[in-house]
Amino acid sequence: MxxxxxxxxxxxxxxxxxxxxxxxxxxxxxxxxxxxxxxxxxxxxxxxxxxxxxxxxxxxxxxIHPGPEQATVDPSWLALVVALVVAGAVLGVAGRLGPVGMGGAHALWWLTTPADRRTLLRPRLVLLPVLGALAGLVGGLLVGFLAFGSLGPDLLWLTVDFVVAGAAMILAVAAGQVRAGAGSTKGMRPAVLVGDLLTAAGPVAAVALVLIRPEPVDVDWAHLGPVVAGVVAVLLLGALWWLDHSLELISGRELRARGSVASYASGAVTSMDTRELGRALNVNTTRDSRRRSAAMRGARGxxxxxxxxxxxxxxxxxxxxxxxxxxxxxxxxxxxxxxxxxxxxxxxxxxxxxxxxxxxxxxxxxxxxxxxxxxxxxxxxxxxxxxxxxxxxxxxxxxxxxxxxxxxxxxxxxxxxxxxxxxxxxxxxxxxxxxxxxxxxxxxxxxxxxxxxxxxxxxxxxxxxxxxxxxxxxxxxxxxxxxxxxxxxxxxxxxxxxxxxxxxxxxPKGGGKGWMQRMSEQAEAQREEMQRQRGGRR
Amino acid sequence: MPSSAKGGKAKKAAAALLKASSVSVGYGSTMASAVCPPISVTMSAGQGLAVVGANGTGKSTFLRAAAGLLEVLGGSIDVLGVPVDERSRRFRAEVAVVLDEDSYLPALTVREHLLLTARGHGMKEVSALVTEQVEAFGLTERQNALPTALSSGQRRRLLLAAAFVRPRTLLVLDEPEQRLDSGMRDRLAARLAAERDAGGGVIMATHDPVLVREVATKALLLGEDSVRVVSPDEGAEAIEAL
Known part of the structure; x- marks a missing residue:
C-alpha cells in the first residue's frame, strides 16, 4: 500500500x-x-x-451453617491456580476472537468499501484494553482475596497489576494480528496455544497442590506491585499507539477469519449471546480435516x-x-x-x-x-x-x-x-x-x-x-x-x-425451525394479512 | 455501468484486469492441498471470464483468491496490474465481489443496505441510483423489508444489486445465478453483458451455460487433472456434459 x-x-x-x-x-x-x-x-x-x-x-x-473451617490447600497457592486460569482464559479467548475482528454482516457490508480500516476499527481497538482490564479486575480481585484474604495495599496493587496486564495481553494478541499482515490465517495461533496451555495448567496445578500441600508463600506485593504496574503500563501505552497507527495493515482475511465466521463473535458481543460466543470460540481452532473418519459403531438408531x-x-x-x-x-x-x-x-x-x-x-x-x-x-x-x-x-x-x-x-x-x-x-x-x-x-x-x-x-x-x-x-x-x-x-x-x-x-409448536426460517414465516404471515386487509377495504 | 472515476481508464485498459500465473489454490497450507492444477489465465477490460467445472474443482476457491480473501498456495495473481491485496483501498474501490455469503446488518432494510454501500464508496446523490437498482432487481415491493424477511432468492438479488449500486472496474461473481428464477437470470445475463460491453470486466464461476454464452468471452475450464482456457461455447458444452 x-x-x-x-x-x-x-x-x-x-x-x-x-x-x-x-x-x-x-x-x-x-x-x-x-x-x-x-x-x-x-x-x-x-x-x-x-x-x-x-x-x-x-x-x-x-x-446457615459454616463451611469446612480448615482450608485443604493454602489459599496463596490457590491464588496461583486461579491466576493461571484467568491469564489462560484471557489469552485463549482473545486469540480465538481476534481480538480485532469483524462479524459476517460487517465484513460483507463494511470491509468491501474503500473506507479506511484505521477509523473503522478504532472503537474495537478502544474496547479491547477495556475488556482486558475488566477481565483483569475480576481475576485480580479473586486472586487477591485468595492470596491476601482481606483489603489492603497488597490486594490493591495486585488488582492494579492484573488490570494493566489484562489490557496489555489483549493488545499483544492484537499486535500479532497486525504483524501477520496479509499472511496466513490458518493453523493454531500462539496466543491460543499459550492460553489453552495456561488454562489447562491451572487444574493440573490444583491437583498437584492438593497432593503436595506446600507451605504458604509470602510475597510483599505492596512494594513489588507498583513496579510491575509501571512497567506493564508503559508497554500497554506503546502497544496502543503502535496499533492505532498500524490497523490499516490488518488483512480482510484475518478480520473475517477471526472476527466473523458468519457474525458469531460480534453477534455474541452485541446481543450478549453466550451461545453464539461458544460457537465463535470453536470455529477458528477446528481442524479442516482428520486423518480418518470414525466408524460411528455406537450409533444403532x-x-x-x-x-x-x-x-x-x-x-x-x-x-x-x-x-x-x-x-x-x-x-x-x-x-x-x-x-x-x-x-x-x-x-x-x-x-x-x-x-x-x-x-x-x-x-x-x-x-x-x-x-x-x-x-x-x-x-x-x-x-x-x-x-x-x-x-x-x-x-x-x-x-x-x-x-x-x-x-x-x-x-x-x-x-x-x-x-x-x-x-x-x-x-x-x-x-x-x-x-x-x-x-x-x-x-x-x-x-x-x-x-x-x-x-x-x-x-x-x-x-x-x-x-x-x-x-x-x-x-x-x-x-x-x-x-x-x-x-x-x-x-x-x-x-x-x-x-x-x-x-x-x-x-414448542413449530419447533425444529431455525430463527431465520421462523422470522421469514412471521414476515410472510404479516404480508398475507396486510394483503387480505387491503383486499377487504377495496 | 462500470466506473473509472477513481482514475486512469486508459492506463487500466492497457494493464490486464486479471492475470493469474501458475496459481495453485486450496484450503490447506501446503501444495498437497491444492484443489486443481496450477491456473494461468489473463483477462482484460471489456472481457468476460467464466470459470467452469464440476463441484470441488476449485472455482470458488480461485475466485476467493482473486478477491484477496484466500492466500494462494503458489504462483501469483495480479489484479488491475498489481499483486492482489484487498487491504488496498483502491482494490476495494474498483473490485466488486459477490461470493456465496448471506450476512446482513440485522436492523437495516434492503434499501438501507444499498444506500450504505453506495455512500460507503463515496457516491453522492445516491437515492435515484438505488431506486433504479432496486427496480432492476425486482425488489421494489420489498425495499423496506429487513433481509431476514426476504426469501433466499430475494436476498441473493440484494447482494447482486449491491455490486451494481457502487462504482467498479471488475466484477467477481461466484455462481450469480444461484437461487434466481429464470426471468431474473436472463435479465442478469443481459446486465453482465452490458457491463462487459461498456468496458468493465466480469469474472464469474457458474453452472449456467446460458450465462457463459451470453457474458463470457472465454472460459476457464477447471478439472481435477487439467486446467484449460477454452471458448465460451466449449465452456457451456462442458457444463452441459457434467
Missing amino acids: TSTDIDESWPSGRQLRTLTRAATEAHTGGHMGELVSEVYSVLFSGTIAVVMVLGAVQGLNAS PVTAILVGDATVLARTPRHLIQIAVGFCVALLGVAAGWSVVMNVILLLAGGILTAMATGEGARRAEMAPVLDRHFPIAGADVRRARVLLPLLVMVPWTVLVLGLWGWAHQALLGYVLLGLVTGPVFAAGVLRAAYRKPPDWSKPLVPGPFGPMAPGVIAAFARGPDIVVLCAVPMIVGVVALGVSPILLAVQLGTSLIALAVATRA
Whole structure:
C-alpha cells in the first residue's frame, strides 16, 4: 500500500460507522419499559430463588451453617491456580476472537468499501484494553482475596497489576494480528496455544497442590506491585499507539477469519449471546480435516446416533474438555480454600453452568441448523430428549464427584453423593434450554440501550438456561447451606430436576425451525394479512 | 455501468484486469492441498471470464483468491496490474465481489443496505441510483423489508444489486445465478453483458451455460487433472456434459 492509495472522495471508516448507526437508530421506537421489564424478570428469578432458600431455612427453623473451617490447600497457592486460569482464559479467548475482528454482516457490508480500516476499527481497538482490564479486575480481585484474604495495599496493587496486564495481553494478541499482515490465517495461533496451555495448567496445578500441600508463600506485593504496574503500563501505552497507527495493515482475511465466521463473535458481543460466543470460540481452532473418519459403531438408531454425534463433537473440542476441568476446579475452589458455604454454593452453580455449557455443543449446532434435528426419523420432542443425554452423562457424574468431595469435607459422604446424583439433571436441563432459546427479535422496534439500540429479548435470551438451573437447584442449595441431606430433600430435588428436564426438552409448536426460517414465516404471515386487509377495504 | 472515476481508464485498459500465473489454490497450507492444477489465465477490460467445472474443482476457491480473501498456495495473481491485496483501498474501490455469503446488518432494510454501500464508496446523490437498482432487481415491493424477511432468492438479488449500486472496474461473481428464477437470470445475463460491453470486466464461476454464452468471452475450464482456457461455447458444452 502506498500514499497514492488514498482518495479524499472515499468516506472514512468513522463516517461509514456513523451512516450505519444512523440507519439503525431510524428503527428505534421500542420503549425503555421493555428493557426494564427484561432486567426485572431476570432479577425477579434470582430474587425468587434467594427468597425460597431463605424462606425454607427460616421455615424449617434451621440456620446457615459454616463451611469446612480448615482450608485443604493454602489459599496463596490457590491464588496461583486461579491466576493461571484467568491469564489462560484471557489469552485463549482473545486469540480465538481476534481480538480485532469483524462479524459476517460487517465484513460483507463494511470491509468491501474503500473506507479506511484505521477509523473503522478504532472503537474495537478502544474496547479491547477495556475488556482486558475488566477481565483483569475480576481475576485480580479473586486472586487477591485468595492470596491476601482481606483489603489492603497488597490486594490493591495486585488488582492494579492484573488490570494493566489484562489490557496489555489483549493488545499483544492484537499486535500479532497486525504483524501477520496479509499472511496466513490458518493453523493454531500462539496466543491460543499459550492460553489453552495456561488454562489447562491451572487444574493440573490444583491437583498437584492438593497432593503436595506446600507451605504458604509470602510475597510483599505492596512494594513489588507498583513496579510491575509501571512497567506493564508503559508497554500497554506503546502497544496502543503502535496499533492505532498500524490497523490499516490488518488483512480482510484475518478480520473475517477471526472476527466473523458468519457474525458469531460480534453477534455474541452485541446481543450478549453466550451461545453464539461458544460457537465463535470453536470455529477458528477446528481442524479442516482428520486423518480418518470414525466408524460411528455406537450409533444403532436415531437416539444413539445423536448421542454418538454429540459425544464425538465434545471429544474433538479440546476447549470444551478444558472447560469441564476448569468448571470442576471452580466448583471445588471454595471448599479447598475454606470459604463460607454461601460462596461455595455460588461457585458450585457457576462451575456447574460452565461445565454444562461445554456439553451442549451438539444442541447449539442443531438449533443453528435445524436440519441436524430433522435428519432422524423421530419426533421433535424425542430429538430434544436425545440431545439432553450427553449433558446428563457428563453432568450427573460431575455433580456426584463435586458434591461427593464436598460431603467428604463435611463428613457426610453418602448423602452428598446421592444429592449429586439427583442434582446433575438440573445442569443438563439448563444447557439444553440455553441451546434452544429464542434469539432476539430484530424485526420489532429496537430499544435504546447504553451501547446503542438493542433488539427486544436480548437480556431474556442471555438468562435463559441459567435461570432454570438457579430455580430448580433450590432444594440442593437449601440442603447444602442449612439443612444437610435428608431423604425428603433428595425427593424434592429429584422432583425439581424432573421438572427442569421436562421444561427443557419440551419442543414448542413449530419447533425444529431455525430463527431465520421462523422470522421469514412471521414476515410472510404479516404480508398475507396486510394483503387480505387491503383486499377487504377495496 | 462500470466506473473509472477513481482514475486512469486508459492506463487500466492497457494493464490486464486479471492475470493469474501458475496459481495453485486450496484450503490447506501446503501444495498437497491444492484443489486443481496450477491456473494461468489473463483477462482484460471489456472481457468476460467464466470459470467452469464440476463441484470441488476449485472455482470458488480461485475466485476467493482473486478477491484477496484466500492466500494462494503458489504462483501469483495480479489484479488491475498489481499483486492482489484487498487491504488496498483502491482494490476495494474498483473490485466488486459477490461470493456465496448471506450476512446482513440485522436492523437495516434492503434499501438501507444499498444506500450504505453506495455512500460507503463515496457516491453522492445516491437515492435515484438505488431506486433504479432496486427496480432492476425486482425488489421494489420489498425495499423496506429487513433481509431476514426476504426469501433466499430475494436476498441473493440484494447482494447482486449491491455490486451494481457502487462504482467498479471488475466484477467477481461466484455462481450469480444461484437461487434466481429464470426471468431474473436472463435479465442478469443481459446486465453482465452490458457491463462487459461498456468496458468493465466480469469474472464469474457458474453452472449456467446460458450465462457463459451470453457474458463470457472465454472460459476457464477447471478439472481435477487439467486446467484449460477454452471458448465460451466449449465452456457451456462442458457444463452441459457434467
